[in-house]
Amino acid sequence: MSRGKGRKGTAKRPTKHPVVVVAGEDRNDRASLRILLEAVCPQMRGRIVEISDDVRLHKATGENLTSRIRTLARKVKARAQREKADVACVFIHEDFDRPDGAAWTAAHAKVEQELSKSLGTGHYVLAAAEMEAWLLLFPGALADTVTTWQIPERRVGRDTGRMADPKRILMTEVTGKGGRKYRESDAPEVVRNIVDNGHLSAPQGTNRSLDRFNEDARVCGEKHIGSGKG
Ligand SMILES: [Zn+2]
Structure with missing residues (x-):
């Protein structure tokens, strides 16, 4: 009945979907990752934002690694705030600069462990030897x-x-x-x-770092991006 009465207490809720942040040093690599993520996980379309960061995690250890990841986590948060959105998940790219082997396995596990401590959910894309x-x-x-x-x-x-x-x-x-x-x-x-052109499902050869990335993207779509419900 009381037409025109202003509705109070309707604090603006974020209307945007949470964003997926792609972090990495090289913009060509970030652009490539974005295309792959949107292909493997279509619900990421229009939700990916990037940050430029020199990363350098695979060689870092101890307090040095922790503090680098903390810095990254701050940048990720700030990037999402610029979009007025929450962070759904993070993909952090770095080239290993060495061929795949036991050192890759150890470095990947070490960084992912730290990422999950600081970011909750996050994926480390450690390309061997490079993307x-x-x-x-x-x-x-x-x-x-x-x-x-x-x-x-x-x-x-x-x-x-x-x-x-x-x-x-x-x-x-x-x-x-x-x-x-x-x-x-x-x-x-x-x-x-x-x-x-339909090549993604038919690679001619193998690469463990690509397999890992594809699996991470799939898991991310299933578990971290969610259906958009709180
Ligand atoms: Zn995820």
Whole structure:
């Protein structure tokens, strides 16, 4: 009956979905991760924000590791506040810069343990040896990007996590003579082709760090992103 009466006490609730934060040093790598996350976990679409951070966690130990993660956690929180949203989950990327092996297993476990202490939920994306190794699993997507790009036969069907220098392989072996050379800024387009052209489910070879990332993205979608209900 009392038309026009102002409604009091309707404090604004956040109307936005909680965000997923992708942290990492390199913007091409962050862009690539964003494309992969949205592919594996469609409910992340429109909810991913990025922070630039030099990360450097895999070599850190003890108090040094704890304080670096605390700093990261503060940045993550501040980034979400800028969006006026809560944090749903965090993906932190770093290149291992060494091939896969026992050291990778130990470093990944150590950092993830610290992440869960500081952030609650968070995923450590430790690419072995670097994210370019993931691209070497998808010859079709490389050829979709530049038709002359071809992975040498002896590199196909391998564990690309064991390759010491995947970036060099892309720049020198994949590029044909006189052809357009691979550049780091090509990575997001290659990843876009992996996703859009149906290559993601059919890698030619293995890479444990990519498997781990895919599994993390799937678990994140199921358990951390939720249905949007409080
Ligand atoms: Zn998660």
